[in-house]
Amino acid sequence: MRRHHRPRGSHLGLLLLASQLFRVGVDNIPPVTLGVLGLNVYLYLFPAAPLMQACVSVQKAYWHGDWRRLFLSPLHHMDDWHLYFNLTSFLWKGIQLERRLGGAWFLYVLSVFSLLTGL
Secondary structure, eight states: OOOOOOOOOOOHHHHHHHHHHHHHOGGGSOHHHHHHHHHHHHHHHSOSSOGGGTSOOHIIIIITOOTHHHHHGGGOOSSHHHHHHHHHHHHHHHHHHHHHHOHHHHHHHHHHHHHHTTO
16 A cells, blocks of 8 residues: 655644643543644644545545545645644644533534534
């Protein structure tokens, strides 16, 4: 399987995201939220598909049967700033919601809504 790596750049967004994580404290982040953050960073650094094959496209998903786009699009980011702003927002919302809903229910809600965004 061929891996698609990101071009080298300053990655300032990744550095700022790391500073937010350490400011909050990694041990203060609930496990599902932390796992989703880690998965997003991993897929940014090592994408599962080229960006144009991961974007939401009704035509490609529905008419051509490329359903993996529904799974990949919420997890792929255009650049490090896109990743930073999405994950910083998710960090604060995820901490609050996971503590309120519990880990299993939060993961379920997150999975369902992530899939529904592509429809």
